[in-house]
Amino acid sequence: MIIKKVAESKFNDSVFDTKAFGSEFSDHMLIAHYKDGKWSEPEIRPYGPISLTPAAMSFHYGQTIFEGMKAYKNENDEVFIFRPEKNFERFNLSASRLNMPEVPKEIFIDGLKTIVDIDRQWVPKNYGTSLYIRPVMFATEETVSARAANEYIFAILLAYAPSYYEKPLSVKIADFYSRAAQGGVGFAKCGGNYAASFFPAAEVQKEGYDQIIWTDSISHKYIEEAGTMNVMVRIGNKLLTAPTSERILNGVTRDSVLTLAKDAGYDVEIRPVEVQELYDAYKSGELKEVFGCGTAVVITQYNAIGFGDERAQLADLPEEESFALSLKKKLKDIQYGLVEDPYQWRVKIEK
Numbered sequence: 001m002i003i004k005k006v007a008e009s010k011f012n013d014s015v016f017d018t019k020a021f022g023s024e025f026s027d028h029m030l031i032a033h034y035k036d037g038k039w040s041e042p043e044i045r046p047y048g049p050i051s052l053t054p055a056a057m058s059f060h061y062g063q064t065i066f067e068g069m070k071a072y073k074n075e076n077d078e079v080f081i082f083r084p085e086k087n088f089e090r091f092n093l094s095a096s097r098l099n100m101p102e103v104p105k106e107i108f109i110d111g112l113k114t115i116v117d118i119d120r121q122w123v124p125k126n127y128g129t130s131l132y133i134r135p136v137m138f139a140t141e142e143t144v145s146a147r148a149a150n151e152y153i154f155a156i157l158l159a160y161a162p163s164y165y166e167k168p169l170s171v172k173i174a175d176f177y178s179r180a181a182q183g184g185v186g187f188a189k190c191g192g193n194y195a196a197s198f199f200p201a202a203e204v205q206k207e208g209y210d211q212i213i214w215t216d217s218i219s220h221k222y223i224e225e226a227g228t229m230n231v232m233v234r235i236g237n238k239l240l241t242a243p244t245s246e247r248i249l250n251g252v253t254r255d256s257v258l259t260l261a262k263d264a265g266y267d268v269e270i271r272p273v274e275v276q277e278l279y280d281a282y283k284s285g286e287l288k289e290v291f292g293c294g295t296a297v298v299i300t301q302y303n304a305i306g307f308g309d310e311r312a313q314l315a316d317l318p319e320e321e322s323f324a325l326s327l328k329k330k331l332k333d334i335q336y337g338l339v340e341d342p343y344q345w346r347v348k349i350e351k
């Protein structure tokens with residue numbers, strides 16, 4: 001690994017005053033080039049712009065994938081990342097679906113550990129705050145010929161993730177648009193999935209909702225994901241979520257929350273969840289909670305659900321009765337190194 005450090009760090013404490021997520025980048029970035037069938041030696045160098053031609057293929061044909069994870073600091077200034085192997089595996093799954101080259105572990109995992117170590121002062125210490133880690137790969141070959149590219153850049157960027165007041169949101173259940181199709185790329189973290197979701201998201205915002213609950217593209221009868229998160233519902237005391245599939249992304253948070261829920265003795269069921277079942281449960285007062293799971297916010301509660309023209313308002317639960325809040329605390333306490341980690345999910349960044 002080639003390491004070229006900044007002459008002088010731009011870090012100062014006001015970096016952590018930023019309220020915006022993911023826009024205050026650290027001193028360094030990692031860059032590796034893929035060309036002639038192989039990866040270059042990765043280079044960690046000062047963060048900043050790179051030069052690309054407008055003919056770079058990712059701008060035209062959308063071969064671009066990414067990952068998202070976080071680094072946390074505990075009271076003793078130890079830095080941890082959470083289950084990075086999962087993100088590494090998923091990155092290469094996304095790569096192969098988009099017909100992009102896989103990134104070797106020595107570049108992805110070793111690169112990650114090295115850059116987080118170098119920029120460890122950028123990892124904030126307050127509960128709820130973290131340093132967001134964004135691995136990304138995009139096609140750089142210069143041609144407008146429609147085919148898979150032969151040249152790519154892999155990069156790792158680090159940006160401050162503030163904690164924000166997490167109020168419950170409202171979601172509309174999709175009855176026309178879809179996020180993912182059978183046989184498509186829904187399980188991959190590729191840029192196009194996001195691009196395709198912004199317009200439907202803006203439409204529901206006009207109706208006064210914050211996000212969308214995506215349903216299956218064929219019948220719109222089954223719920224799949226919420227915004228860019230996996231979705232879970234609680235009916236009575238049962239926690240339900242759909243199995244992952246070609247259309248449903250295999251979230252690390254989803255997997256971790258399910259493990260914690262099972263180990264806490266909750267009644268967990270992984271099976272397709274029908275919109276009608278949710279509606280019936282709402283009508284009978286059994287729909288207790290609906291929430292999304294993802295790295296950015298861990299768990300987002302939804303207290304209003306749009307079924308067609310009907311806006312269903314969920315009753316407020318006392319905090320200590322909420323599955324969502326209890327699972328969120330359990331997971332965050334592990335991530336922030338406040339409790340034992342029986343699952344060995346934390347990976348310490350050695351100095």
Ligand SMILES: *Cc1c(COP(=O)(O)O)cnc(C)c1O
Nearest residue numbers: 228229230249251252253294295
């Ligand atoms: C990233 C993402 C998730 C959440 O995955 P985590 O690994 O928990 O961050 C869920 N759904 C979609 C569509 C995503 O892009």
